[in-house]
Amino acid sequence: MSAILDGRVGDAAIEEPNYDGEFDAVVVGAGLAGSAAALTMADRGLEVLLIERGSSPGAKNVFGGVLYTPTIRELVDLEDAPLERYVAEKRFSMLSHDDETALSISPGEWRREPHNDSYTVLRGEFDEWFAEQAVDAGATLVTETTVTGLLREGREVVGVETDRPDGGVEAPYVVLAEGANSLVGEGANLKATESRENVAVAAKEVLEFPNGENVIEDRFRLFGDAGVSYHYFGEGAVGEAFGGGFIYTNGDTVSVGVAYRLEDAAANDQSPEETLNLFKSHPRVAPLLRDARTVEYSAKTIPEGGAESVPDLAHDGAVIVGDAAGLVLNNGVHLEGTNMAVESGYHAGRVIADANARGRTDADALEAYGRALEESFVVKNLERYAWLQETVEEDRELLFETMPTAFADAGAEYFRMDREPKAEHASRAKRAVVDALGGWRGLAKLALRYRKVVT
Amino acid sequence: MSAQPDVPQITNDSIEDRLYTVKYQDPGESHLDVKVPDVCARCTTNDCVSVCPANVWREGDDGVPHIAYENCLECSSCRFACTYDNVVWEYPETGAGVTFKMG
Ligand SMILES: Cc1cc2nc3c(=O)[nH]c(=O)nc-3n(C[C@H](O)[C@H](O)[C@H](O)COP(=O)(O)OP(=O)(O)OC[C@H]3O[C@@H](n4cnc5c(N)ncnc54)[C@H](O)[C@@H]3O)c2cc1C
Ligand code: SF4
Ligand code: SF4
Numbered sequence: 132m133s134a135i136l137d138g139r140v141g142d143a144a145i146e147e148p149n150y151d152g153e154f155d156a157v158v159v160g161a162g163l164a165g166s167a168a169a170l171t172m173a174d175r176g177l178e179v180l181l182i183e184r185g186s187s188p189g190a191k192n193v194f195g196g197v198l199y200t201p202t203i204r205e206l207v208d209l210e211d212a213p214l215e216r217y218v219a220e221k222r223f224s225m226l227s228h229d230d231e232t233a234l235s236i237s238p239g240e241w242r243r244e245p246h247n248d249s250y251t252v253l254r255g256e257f258d259e260w261f262a263e264q265a266v267d268a269g270a271t272l273v274t275e276t277t278v279t280g281l282l283r284e285g286r287e288v289v290g291v292e293t294d295r296p297d298g299g300v301e302a303p304y305v306v307l308a309e310g311a312n313s314l315v316g317e318g319a320n321l322k323a324t325e326s327r328e329n330v331a332v333a334a335k336e337v338l339e340f341p342n343g344e345n346v347i348e349d350r351f352r353l354f355g356d357a358g359v360s361y362h363y364f365g366e367g368a369v370g371e372a373f374g375g376g377f378i379y380t381n382g383d384t385v386s387v388g389v390a391y392r393l394e395d396a397a398a399n400d401q402s403p404e405e406t407l408n409l410f411k412s413h414p415r416v417a418p419l420l421r422d423a424r425t426v427e428y429s430a431k432t433i434p435e436g437g438a439e440s441v442p443d444l445a446h447d448g449a450v451i452v453g454d455a456a457g458l459v460l461n462n463g464v465h466l467e468g469t470n471m472a473v474e475s476g477y478h479a480g481r482v483i484a485d486a487n488a489r490g491r492t493d494a495d496a497l498e499a500y501g502r503a504l505e506e507s508f509v510v511k512n513l514e515r516y517a518w519l520q521e522t523v524e525e526d527r528e529l530l531f532e533t534m535p536t537a538f539a540d541a542g543a544e545y546f547r548m549d550r551e552p553k554a555e556h557a558s559r560a561k562r563a564v565v566d567a568l569g570g571w572r573g574l575a576k577l578a579l580r581y582r583k584v585v586t
Numbered sequence: 587m588s589a590q591p592d593v594p595q596i597t598n599d600s601i602e603d604r605l606y607t608v609k610y611q612d613p614g615e616s617h618l619d620v621k622v623p624d625v626c627a628r629c630t631t632n633d634c635v636s637v638c639p640a641n642v643w644r645e646g647d648d649g650v651p652h653i654a655y656e657n658c659l660e661c662s663s664c665r666f667a668c669t670y671d672n673v674v675w676e677y678p679e680t681g682a683g684v685t686f687k688m689g
Contacts, residue, residue, distance in 0.1 A: 254689035275681030312662035332663040334639040397633035421594035428604035430639035430661035
């Protein structure tokens with residue numbers, strides 16, 4: 132029946148004409164969540180079809196970024212994985228239009244294995260490698276094939292429809308791992324379309340430095356495989372918008388980008404591309420990027436709705452994993468989605484294998500996946516910061532505009548070199564912060580309100 | 587922007603040059619459209635235009651945006667941004683469209 136396997140990757144040509152009933156599970160999307168699910172199920176003996184719309188896994192994927200590996204390293208041997216650098220320094224920086232105030236963290240522990248499970252990667256390479264691991268475990272991968280809808284029998288999901296001729300594939304289980312732009316899940320009413328207040332737009336460039344050797348090592352004070360992840364907030368990063376800028380070092384390139392709420396992008400005359408240009412030109416950012424050449428420009432959305440946006444994860448015959456399920460934590464200090472994608476794919480795969488052994492495909496049986504996620508760091512972390520979105524929205528001006536300037540002013544005052552006694556400088560510095568943030572009372576309130584971000 | 591002391595000039599590629607950095611296979615027809623042109627004609631915010639990082643959506647003379655779909659990076663921002671839910675957004679067929687080498 133199905134001609135879909137024409138798109139099968141590798142040298143496995145189609146030998147049998149009929150594949151309906153051949154697969155126990157179909158996974159929609161060979162991103163991190165999809166490949167994790169496929170690998171987990173294949174490891175447990177299930178016949179898995181992994182469908183990816185790109186010409187190879189990763190060809191359509193964009194992130195910052197840093198891959199967080201605590202779960203993936205339990206599933207595969209990362210020894211040969213295309214990792215760029217480990218993160219040896221995290222830097223959080225507040226930018227006003229021309230000031231910077233920053234905090235840098237670089238524990239010695241991060242330079243030692245397993246490097247706090249944080250590595251920069253390029254998704255075009257990493258996702259392809261990870262999908263290959265699923266194939267090695269026994270999964271079948273088809274690329275250049277887009278899932279266009281779900282096959283239903285009543286409420287039950289019984290397979291997928293694709294854009295290949297005769298492209299339907301039946302299977303007892305479908306894993307929706309299609310990422311933030313979840314057309315299939317939304318089209319089948321398994322989840323609602325996220326509202327734009329909860330979605331960020333990101334514009335990114337990968338840059339190289341054609342002139343000179345060791346430019347990245349020298350500019351970012353690196354040696355060997357060490358790398359950095361720099362995070363920028365405030366007016367100098369993304370204007371008045373709710374979001375930030377980033378710089379990550381890869382092996383021979385750096386990734387630079389901005390990400391902020393669509394709501395703000397819609398209200399601004401400035402396009403995301405222009406916002407990126409301004410960020411790159413900031414007096415404290417430009418020196419890091421001078422003489423660089425753009426090797427790739429890309430863009431993507433980030434679902435940021437947090438715990439409240441997570442849809443029903445288990446349905447009759449189907450589960451939703453990764454970004455498609457809104458599993459991203461972005462609270463300013465943490466931007467994590469890769470670890471949640473893999474964790475969710477793993478639990479989904481495990482639960483499906485269990486259910487399959489018991490001959491169950493109903494939502495009640497698959498609900499064990501939702502419960503596993505609730506007990507894991509994924510939902511716990513999302514719930515922990517559920518309050519943050521609204522609070523930050525209320526304090527937006529204070530946090531992104533007033534504070535970066537206030538801290539820079541305070542720093543300038545505190546260290547001012549003149550003929551006045553230091554006591555004068557110190558009290559002026561203190562006043563710069565206290566006044567800007569609404570007096571001692573305001574400051575105490577603010578500290579109380581945000582203490583849970585770091586404690 | 588006025589020049590600041592000791593800040594190197596950053597030269598940014600134009601959007602055209604930026605789009606040249608990604609591989610693109612033309613699916614032959616647009617994967618993007620508007621559902622009801624009249625809604626666009628009456629829409630004053632043109633959020634689809636404001637949020638697009640690739641200059642795909644452009645304000646048209648009749649108020650209905652012109653869509654340069656070949657520029658699309660498939661980020662999906664326009665789909666979420668339109669408050670009238672007036673964007674038709676489909677994936678380009680069989681892997682056509684943009685291919686990122688790095689992402
Ligand atoms: C700019 C940016 C920066 C980020 N930075 C970080 C970071 O530094 N660290 C971090 O941990 N997280 C980061 N994230 C979040 C992280 O990238 C995501 O959480 C993660 O990629 C989610 O993985 P996924 O597998 O769920 O989805 P995706 O990676 O989006 O994969 C979905 C896959 O499904 C395929 N697909 C979609 N629809 C179909 C269909 N209908 N048929 C066939 N295939 C389909 C896609 O082509 C894709 O391969 C960032 C995100 C962005 C956008
Ligand atoms: S697509 Fe939406 S935002 Fe764009 S012009 Fe039409 S109605 Fe307005
Ligand atoms: S998907 Fe992104 S790049 Fe494509 S038209 Fe929409 S906003 Fe522009």
